[in-house]
Amino acid sequence: MVSALLAQSNSVWLPTDASTLAPEYDSLFYFVLWTSVVIFVGVVAAMVWFAYKYRRQSPDERPELVEESKLMEISWVVIPTILVLIVFTWGFRAFIKFGVAPPDAYQIDVRAQQWSWLFTYPDGTQSSELHVPVDRPVRLKMNSTDVLHSFAVPAFRIKQDVLPNRYSYVWFESTKTGTFKVYCTEYCGTQHSGMLADVVVQSQSDFEQWLQEAGTPEDMPLPELGQRVYQQQGCQACHSLDGSRMVGPTLQNAYGTERQFADGSSTVADENYLRQSILNPGERVVEGYQNVMPASYSSLSDRQVNALVAFIKEQSDAAEGTTAANSSQPPLQGSAAQ
Amino acid sequence: METAHKEASGVTKTEEAPNYLNHESGIWSWLTTLDHKRIGIMYAWAVAFFFLVGGLLALAVRMELFGPGETIMGPDAYNQTFTLHGIIMIFLFLVPATPAVLGNFVLPIQLGAKDVAFPRLNLASWYIYMIGAFTAIAAILLGDIDTGWTFYAPYSLQQGSAVIIMTASVFVIGFSSILTGMNMIVTIHKMRAPGLTWNRLPLFVWSIYATSIVQILATPVIGITMLLLIFEQVLQIGIFDPALGGDPILFQHFFWFYSHPAVYIMILPGFGIISELIATFSRHRVFGYRAIALSSVAIAMLGFLVWGHHMFVSGQSAVSSIIFSLITFLIGIPSGIKIFNWIATMYKGSIWLQTPMLYALSFLFLFTIGGLTGIVVGVLALDIHLHDTYFVVGHFHYVMMGGMVMALLGGVHYWWPKMTGRMYNETAGKIAVALIFVGFNLTFFSQLIMGTKGMPRRYYDYLEQFTALHQVSTIGSWILAAGLFLVMGYGLYSLVRGKKAPANPWGAATLEWTNVAAIPDPHNFKRTPLVTRGPYDFHLADEVFGGGDGAGDGAAVRAPDAAPPAPEPKTAQ
Ligand code: HEM
Ligand SMILES: [Cu+2]
Ligand SMILES: [Cu+2]
Numbered sequence: 001m002v003s004a005l006l007a008q009s010n011s012v013w014l015p016t017d018a019s020t021l022a023p024e025y026d027s028l029f030y031f032v033l034w035t036s037v038v039i040f041v042g043v044v045a046a047m048v049w050f051a052y053k054y055r056r057q058s059p060d061e062r063p064e065l066v067e068e069s070k071l072m073e074i075s076w077v078v079i080p081t082i083l084v085l086i087v088f089t090w091g092f093r094a095f096i097k098f099g100v101a102p103p104d105a106y107q108i109d110v111r112a113q114q115w116s117w118l119f120t121y122p123d124g125t126q127s128s129e130l131h132v133p134v135d136r137p138v139r140l141k142m143n144s145t146d147v148l149h150s151f152a153v154p155a156f157r158i159k160q161d162v163l164p165n166r167y168s169y170v171w172f173e174s175t176k177t178g179t180f181k182v183y184c185t186e187y188c189g190t191q192h193s194g195m196l197a198d199v200v201v202q203s204q205s206d207f208e209q210w211l212q213e214a215g216t217p218e219d220m221p222l223p224e225l226g227q228r229v230y231q232q233q234g235c236q237a238c239h240s241l242d243g244s245r246m247v248g249p250t251l252q253n254a255y256g257t258e259r260q261f262a263d264g265s266s267t268v269a270d271e272n273y274l275r276q277s278i279l280n281p282g283e284r285v286v287e288g289y290q291n292v293m294p295a296s297y298s299s300l301s302d303r304q305v306n307a308l309v310a311f312i313k314e315q316s317d318a319a320e321g322t323t324a325a326n327s328s329q330p331p332l333q334g335s336a337a338q
Numbered sequence: 339m340e341t342a343h344k345e346a347s348g349v350t351k352t353e354e355a356p357n358y359l360n361h362e363s364g365i366w367s368w369l370t371t372l373d374h375k376r377i378g379i380m381y382a383w384a385v386a387f388f389f390l391v392g393g394l395l396a397l398a399v400r401m402e403l404f405g406p407g408e409t410i411m412g413p414d415a416y417n418q419t420f421t422l423h424g425i426i427m428i429f430l431f432l433v434p435a436t437p438a439v440l441g442n443f444v445l446p447i448q449l450g451a452k453d454v455a456f457p458r459l460n461l462a463s464w465y466i467y468m469i470g471a472f473t474a475i476a477a478i479l480l481g482d483i484d485t486g487w488t489f490y491a492p493y494s495l496q497q498g499s500a501v502i503i504m505t506a507s508v509f510v511i512g513f514s515s516i517l518t519g520m521n522m523i524v525t526i527h528k529m530r531a532p533g534l535t536w537n538r539l540p541l542f543v544w545s546i547y548a549t550s551i552v553q554i555l556a557t558p559v560i561g562i563t564m565l566l567l568i569f570e571q572v573l574q575i576g577i578f579d580p581a582l583g584g585d586p587i588l589f590q591h592f593f594w595f596y597s598h599p600a601v602y603i604m605i606l607p608g609f610g611i612i613s614e615l616i617a618t619f620s621r622h623r624v625f626g627y628r629a630i631a632l633s634s635v636a637i638a639m640l641g642f643l644v645w646g647h648h649m650f651v652s653g654q655s656a657v658s659s660i661i662f663s664l665i666t667f668l669i670g671i672p673s674g675i676k677i678f679n680w681i682a683t684m685y686k687g688s689i690w691l692q693t694p695m696l697y698a699l700s701f702l703f704l705f706t707i708g709g710l711t712g713i714v715v716g717v718l719a720l721d722i723h724l725h726d727t728y729f730v731v732g733h734f735h736y737v738m739m740g741g742m743v744m745a746l747l748g749g750v751h752y753w754w755p756k757m758t759g760r761m762y763n764e765t766a767g768k769i770a771v772a773l774i775f776v777g778f779n780l781t782f783f784s785q786l787i788m789g790t791k792g793m794p795r796r797y798y799d800y801l802e803q804f805t806a807l808h809q810v811s812t813i814g815s816w817i818l819a820a821g822l823f824l825v826m827g828y829g830l831y832s833l834v835r836g837k838k839a840p841a842n843p844w845g846a847a848t849l850e851w852t853n854v855a856a857i858p859d860p861h862n863f864k865r866t867p868l869v870t871r872g873p874y875d876f877h878l879a880d881e882v883f884g885g886g887d888g889a890g891d892g893a894a895v896r897a898p899d900a901a902p903p904a905p906e907p908k909t910a911q
Contacts, residue, residue: 013790029720029790036710043677043706047699050684051691054620059845061688063621065877073626076678077671084667087717092660094719099656147493148586150651150726154792157723161652163587164492165580168653181801185726185794187486188493190413193797 018176018201019156024094026157032087098158101171105139108132112142112149112162113294115191116234117182125215128232130182130199132174133207139171145296150186153199161186174201190247191237226311229304233297241315248293249286255316260287274309357857359759372457373860377464378443379757384464384471385439388430393822395423400781400815403808406800413798417484420796424487429508430471432742433600436607437553438467438518440749441546443757445522447850447858448540450531450867455524463517470511477503486796488597489564491578491589495571502571505564512557512564515603519553522546531849533869540848540873541617541630545610548634552599552606552641560596563589590652594645602641604738606634608705608745609676612698615748616680617874618846619695620687624874626679633672640669650721659718666716673709677702692844693767697748700775704740711736711786726796729789735782747774747825754829755843756850759857760836766828773821780814847879 013033017026054063108130109120119130132138142151142162151170152159160170184195202210216225230236238248255274260266262285267273276283278300281293300308358375368376399420402409411419446454454460477483480500485493494501526539526547566577567589576582578589609630617624624630646654646662680702689695711733715721724730755761788807793800800808842851850858853867871878 012787015791025719025723028717029714032714032717032720036713040706040710043681044703046681047684047702050681050687051689051699054684054687054689056621056688056690060883061621062876062883063686063688065623066625066686068625072682073629077675080671080674084670084713087713088664088667091717091719092663095656095659095722098719098722147496148490152723152726152792152794154723159651159722159725163580163653165585166653181792183792183794187417187490187796189484190417192417193413193794193799 015154016176017155017157018174018178018180019153019158020173020175021094021098022155022157022175024097028087028090028094031090035083035087101139101169102137102173105137105171106133107139107141110140110142110151110162111145112151112184112195113145113234113296114147114189114292115184115195115237117151117184117195117197118232118234119197121211123211123215125211126232127214128197128234130197131207131210131214132199132201133204134174134177134201136204137171137173139169142168142170145294147188148186149184149188149195152183152185153180154183155180155199159185174199177201177203194237222307222310223314225303226307226309226314229300229308230311233300235308238293248289251312251315253316255313257316259284261285262287262289271309271313274312275305278305278308355855356860357759357855358860359857361860370461372453372461374442374446374454374457374460375757375858375862377460378439378441380464381434381438381442381467382757384468385431385435388426388471389435390826392423392426392431393819395419395426397815397819399423400812402798403800404812405809406802406805414482414484416798417796418482421484421486422478425474425483425504425508427738428487428600428604429511430474432604432738433515434467434511434518436611436742436746436749437515437522437546437549437603438463440542440611440746440753441518441522441549441607444753444850445543445546446525446529447854447862448543448848448873449525449529450534450849450853450863450869451525451529452861452863454521455528456521459517460521463514463521466517467511467514470507470509470514473503473507473510477501477507488593489567489589490593491567491570491584491586492580494567495579502568505567509561509564512561515553516557519550519557522550523554531867531869537628538869538872539631540610541613541624541627542607542610544631545606545608545613545634548638549603549606551635552603552638556596556599556603556642559592560600563592563596566592587649587653590649591645591654594648595642598645598648599638599641601734601737602638604742606638608701608742609634611745611749611752612680612701614846614848615694615698615745615752616683618752618844619690619692619698620684621690621845621876622683622687622874623872623876624679625682625685626675627872627874630676630679633675637669637672640665640672644669647716647721650718651725663716663718667713670709670713670716677706677709690844693762693764693771694748694752694844696768696771697744697751700771701741701744701748703775704736704744704778708733708736708738708741723792724789726794727789728785728793728795731795732782732786732789735785740778740782744774752844753850754832755839755856756854756858758833758836759839760832761839761843762832762836763828766824770821770824770828773817773824775821777814777816777818777821781811781818782814784808784810784814842882845882847876847882848873852879852881 014026014029017023107122111118111120117128117130119127121127140151142160143166144162144164146164148164149162150159151162153172156172156174158170158172160168162168178201180199180201182197182199184192188195200210216228235251238246240246240250241252243250243252255269257269258266259269259273265284267284279298281295281297282291285291297305358373362371368380371377398410399416402411402416402419442454442460446452477500480503482498483500483504485497485501489501489505526543530539569575570577570579570584574582576584578584578586580586613624613630644662644666646658647666650659650663711729715724715730715733751762751767784807788804791804793804793807839856841854841856844851846852849867849869854862876882
């Protein structure tokens with residue numbers, strides 16, 4: 001198709017295409033775009049030409065009446081109607097393809113929450129990055145723990161809102177290895193623009209190897225596991241480790257220091273306090289902050305909570321732990337934190 | 339024709355005569371006025387104020403996006419800024435602007451009427467609007483509204499009391515909109531001058547008629563929705579909040595059931611203004627008058643059946659999405675037909691490129707882009723990738739600002755002499771159009787491009803790769819602002835120092851120009867006019883011609899007294 005050819009050579013519009021759905025999307029897009037350009041140029045050319053040709057020559061000029069041409073009127077009703085019916089039908093067929101995942105698709109669960117993504121694999125492995133094998137259909141089953149979010153990967157041309165009260169689904173089959181961006185595209189509050197994730201498309205063997213390593217080895221030391229859970233669960237969207245203030249208080253030197261609460265009471269943060277703050281954050285709200293920390297962490301396993309506590313504990317006076325955790329944050333969140 | 343020439347002296351005579359501006363004075367005479375013209379002017383001040391505030395907020399939004407990360411404010415401040423920008427521009431500016439300002443001022447005169455059907459109700463609408471506006475200001479001062487103008491649940495339900503006050507304000511303003519719409523419909527049905535049949539109504543009147551239907555039918559829905567949102571937040575009854583067993587998609591249905599028709603409340607009056615401008619400045623009958631008049635009404639009706647095109651990826655059923663997409667296209671066609679008709683009106687006309695006409699041409703250019711991008715996002719598959727990106731932001735700015743605001747600016751320039759009795763500076767006017775046109779395209783075309791590349795909307799921060807396009811957009815916004823401030827500047831100057839306007843500076847053929855003094859009389863007409871021709875029948879409108887010394891200075895226009903005496907109308911139908 002001509003439009004497909006144009007698509008190849010054009011880089012002004014649309015990002016790289018990396019899924020099986022993208023080429024079809026792009027040819028439809030370019031078809032509509034170029035048809036629009038033709039109509040637009042026609043309209044503007046006629047307008048400019050008339051404005052010049054029939055410009056007023058004398059103040060008293062009194063133009064003749066022009067017969068209305070039925071043929072003209074009919075043609076500009078019929079031709080646009082035909083055109084929109086074509087794009088409607090084409091768009092509708094493609095839409096069905098976007099909506100129906102192949103039955104053999106590999107399923108990954110997605111949890112959206114303010115302001116992070118968590119991907120859970122069939123074997124229970126969890127990750128804040130979406131790793132997928134190339135050339136294999138993948139279906140995401142998505143749910144939100146709080147407000148509306150939307151899962152969008154421009155390179156795959158897909159998007160689907162993520163709702164708190166029901167599952168929604170989206171599928172794709174990637175065609176290129178590489179790293180692409182996931183955006184949250186339904187406004188969800190302060191760090192909406194920081195709610196990004198990477199999709200890493202790998203060969204089947206690389207993917208399997210990653211899955212192996214990403215699974216939590218039984219003997220991983222607690223602070224290290226804690227750091228991993230901290231990233232996966234999106235704690236860094238609200239808490240810094242360098243002392244700066246975000247939506248939540250910094251966790252640098254949180255352990256062992258005096259905490260002031262909104263109700264006027266205070267306590268010195270020990271391990272029990274940290275544990276309670278994670279499992280039941282609404283119980284004691286730190287002074288000067290909103291009670292917005294998700295309650296969903298109460299479903300973390302005991303080992304995960306212990307690991308988090310150990311990791312947070314390390315952020316007090318243990319300087320190396322701090323830098324390590326910091327540099328692994330996505331750059332965007334770092335800059336949004338200022 | 340000769341008589342027409344002689345009567346030109348009537349123009350100077352009427353300038354000393356009492357007019358609607360000087361026959362009473364003092365602030366109290368304004369606040370208690372029942373004159374539709376004065377009420378229109380009071381709306382104009384209020385609406386212009388909110389346009390200014392909304393515009394400054396927009397500049398702040400664009401400034402923040404000049405680079406990734408923090409530029410001038412933090413994420414919460416940014417989210418509040420774009421939210422207020424949207425709420426102010428939609429609910430306080432664009433929805434009321436044309437029906438309440440130009441509709442109020444011009445429509446009764448175009449009908450040959452003394453006033454609207456219910457003058458007291460008209461004044462009441464203004465007060466209701468002001469109460470709503472002050473409620474909105476209170477909500478802004480309380481702070482922390484960062485839901486976006488769409489108030490999507492459940493996020494909006496978690497945001498505290500300021501949101502309640504803001505939604506209450508939207509609720510109150512809705513009443514003002516309903517009352518104005520009702521007033522206009524009754525006025526159009528009952529107050530037409532003798533001889534002014536439906537086929538002779540100026541297209542501006544038709545467009546306000548269509549708009550009013552939508553206002554009356556759709557606005558109650560936003561009222562109810564906002565009320566439910568308040569109930570939900572205060573009483574926790576579980577309509578929209580999933581935590582209470584409600585459904586957030588339901589909120590979106592309610593919201594768009596109003597807000598899609600609302601986009602027609604915003605654009606339809608623009609269609610009317612453009613028809614007036616193109617006819618007058620081409621001195622031609624509007625091509626396909628009936629098609630334009632009736633397609634406005636058709637759009638108003640079909641506009642109720644497409645709200646779901648805002649929800650293609652929200653999780654609504656695929657079948658509904660397909661139906662909504664089809665109807666969306668059907669509604670695009672009448673809009674396209676209008677464009678073709680306007681262009682055909684220019685064919686073999688006598689085209690005078692004064693500032694209002696330049697706005698009309700800008701409208702044709704920009705609204706065509708707006709409509710075509712509307713078709714793009716109406717295509718089911720294409721919307722998946724484009725929804726909630728800057729492409730949609732570009733689309734609706736091309737229609738709402740490139741379309742409606744251009745039409746409004748054109749209309750304000752066109753009727754400025756009638757409203758104020760003074761001319762604005764034509765050269766400054768042309769420079770401003772040029773700045774606005776260039777600035778607008780820089781600002782929003784770059785947004786269309788970055789949208790297709792995947793840049794999401796309502797993003798405080800963005801990836802490095804979008805920087806260049808965002809910077810073009812921000813620079814464009816400065817040029818656009820320069821143009822608009824220029825308009826404000828010469829507008830204010832014209833109020834004090836402007837040249838006195840003649841009765842019909844543009845050589846137009848509708849009643850407000852041909853039968854009314856330069857500054858209208860408090861009662862508009864000395865005698866009820868008798869209408870004997872269509873609104874754009876220049877070939878029959880001898881009174882507009884014959885001066886020889888410039889159709890543009892109204893020298894040739896007969897004085898208002900000369901209106902053919904009507905047989906005292908008892909039956910205005
Ligand atoms: C040819 C006519 C039009 C078509 C086919 C059309 C189509 C659409 C579609 C499909 C969307 C949803 C896109 C999305 O969210 O993914 C949309 C959004 C929008 N349109 Fe239009 N539209 C048209 C004209 C207009 C007009 C005349 C106005 C206003 C004067 C308007 C204002 C808007 C607004 C405000 C939105 C975005 C709402 C939001 O999400 O905040 N559109 N349009
Ligand atoms: Cu989000
Ligand atoms: Cu719509």
